[in-house]
Amino acid sequence: MLAAMPPTPAIPPHRDESLVRDRGDACVRDRGDACPGALRLHSAADGHLARLRLPAGLLTARQALALADAADRLGDGHLSLTSRGNAELRGLGDDCAEPLADLLRAAGLLPSDRHERVRNIVASPLAGLDGQGADGGAAVQEWARELDRLLCASDAAPALSGRFLFALDDGRGDVASLGADVTLIAESGGTALLRVGDDDRALRVPGGDAPRSALAAAEAFLTVAREAGTGSWRVRELPPGYAAPAVRALLRTRLPEPYTQPYAQVPAPAPPRPGLITSPRGTTSLSVLAPLGRLTTAQLRRLAAVAAPSGGTSRTESRGGSAELRMTPWRGVVLPGLPPETAGPGLRELATAGLVTDPASPWYGLGACTGRPGCAKSLSDVRADAAATLPGNGAGLPVHWSGCARRCGHPHGAWVDVVATGDAYEVSVRGTRHGAPATTTVPLTDPADRLADAVASARAATRTTP
Structure with a gap:
């Protein structure tokens, strides 16, 4: 028998109070979204919640240690991983907003206060690590960094909803099926497909222009959404006549001679399995899962230690890693580029810390x-x-x-x-x-x-x- 909870009045099915329907079947929003961020905290039953955007799920080992400190000093001692590869701090006190912001800025995790909620970028977490994906997939991580830079420099981007999502897929199809508003898919030969929402056609663009094209697609969405007048937060909310094909048509006028082609559906997403991932370049990456997406600060510090580069950080021993952690949209963590001789012991150490390292684990999925x-x-x-x-x-x-x-x-x-x-x-x-x-x-x-x-x-x- 499952544990009974104290009686609570029944709560009706969720209704977003910003959503009204007064134009046929169109979805009409009468205000901006209230999605939490690192600076806009959400009040929950267990205290305040901060949601930190991590483009492509990337953290350095030093930044991971900074988040562990923040969770211990200001929160409940945990980091929650989201389905977009972002991170949440929970159990924050009433007076924590300013010290949290100061800590995040010092760690380089808030490059722009105006843009912090719109930096929603997921990317193939194994890109460039396992030899899979178009041309090895290495370009995707560079796309993520450049798109983030462009977003933070855009005067239009702050108007995006905190729920608007970019997906950068290395060609294997893992994040292309996550329902993003703008999707880039790497192709062999240095080109990329750009898809808007669930459009049945895509634009082929040069790989070097892919991040700028993705930003242009988001800005085209904002133009179409303003014309529609329905306050849409996501591409899928645009009314008939203003939907994804309309955004694509406008985008074609803003890009240099893009080529339009039918969009081939990708398979269902396949999250990285826990375990060792070998690279054709001779390094080994580690893939682990956080049970139900919750990392203790001790686990986060252990991840940072295993990821530490040659020479370590000021607070970790050296393991010869890349000093990089990649949070995945499936609430896991990938540690890239370890020497083979330290990868196995590192994985066993993470298993001892309570992280999921067995590909057959019941926690997977x-x-x-x-x-x-x-x-x-x-x-x-x-x-x-x-x-x-x-x-x-x-x-x-x-x-x-x-x-x-x-x-x-x-x-x-x-x-x-x-x-x-x-x-x-x-x-x-x-x-x-x-x-x-x-x-x-x-x-x-x-x-x-x-x-x-x-x-x-x-x-x-x-x-x-x-």
């Missing part, structure tokens, strides 16, 4: 929202319940536990949806076109193994895409 007690809207302690019904292995569809109908942080593609209703969990498969089983309702009074069986049965469903 398992996610959850914050749940109770951290979120006042949640109807259950979903993290505890997910851990109590841990499956036997990580095979099958990804699973996401949600404390309410908002389903915060759920994955893209096909996935097992486990949603708390207050007195039960509803288990179903979402994102499939055919063959999805019916919803199974498991009361909280039932034994925990019945819920575990329902999740396992749903997880074994054939993966398909909508």
Whole structure:
């Protein structure tokens, strides 16, 4: 039987109060989004929350140590990883905003206060590390750095919603299917495909122009959104006549002779498996997962130590790494470029610290929202319940536990949806076109193994895409 929570009045399905519908079926926003940032904190049940954008999920070892210090001094001693490869600090006090901002600026994590919420850039986390992707995928990380620089220099970019997303894919298809507003896909031969929202056509651009083209696409979206007058935050919210093809048409007039071609759908995303990743260049990278996306500060410091370059940082021993950590959209961390002789011991050290390093781990593909007690809207302690019904292995569809109908942080593609209703969990498969089983309702009074069986049965469903 799952642990019962104190009685709470039922919370109706989530309704975003900025969303009204008064133009047919058009989505109309009557204000800007309230998405939290590093400077705009969100008040949660467990204190204030800061969301820090990490373009391409990149942190240096020194920056990781700075975040660990911030979590210990100002927060709850943890770092939460998001489905966009960003990081959250929770449990922050009422007077923490200024010292947190000072700490982040000193660490180089706030290059522009005006742009800090719009630096939403995901990138293939294994780009340039495993020999996969177009031309080895190395260009993608450079694209991410240049796009971030361009965003922070743009006078128009601060008008973007904090939910607007860029995805930079090295050609393997891992982040191209994450539902981004602007997607770049590397191609062999030094070109890139640029896709706006879910448009069925893409623009081919020179690889050297890819970051600037992505920014131009975002600025074209802002122009079209203003003309539509519906206050859209995302490309998919634009009304008919102003949707993704309209943004693409405007973008073509702003780019030098782009070539338009049909867009071939990419497969469902395949997150990096935990373990060792060998490079054709002779180095080895490490891939680990944070169970349910939560890193303790001790784990974060251990990651920084293993990533430390030759000579170490002032507070870590040397492991000969690249001094880089890549947070992934699947709540994992990749440490690039270690010498083979230190990679194996480093991975074992991270396993001892409580991180997931086994590719067959039941934690692989398992996610959850914050749940109770951290979120006042949640109807259950979903993290505890997910851990109590841990499956036997990580095979099958990804699973996401949600404390309410908002389903915060759920994955893209096909996935097992486990949603708390207050007195039960509803288990179903979402994102499939055919063959999805019916919803199974498991009361909280039932034994925990019945819920575990329902999740396992749903997880074994054939993966398909909508």
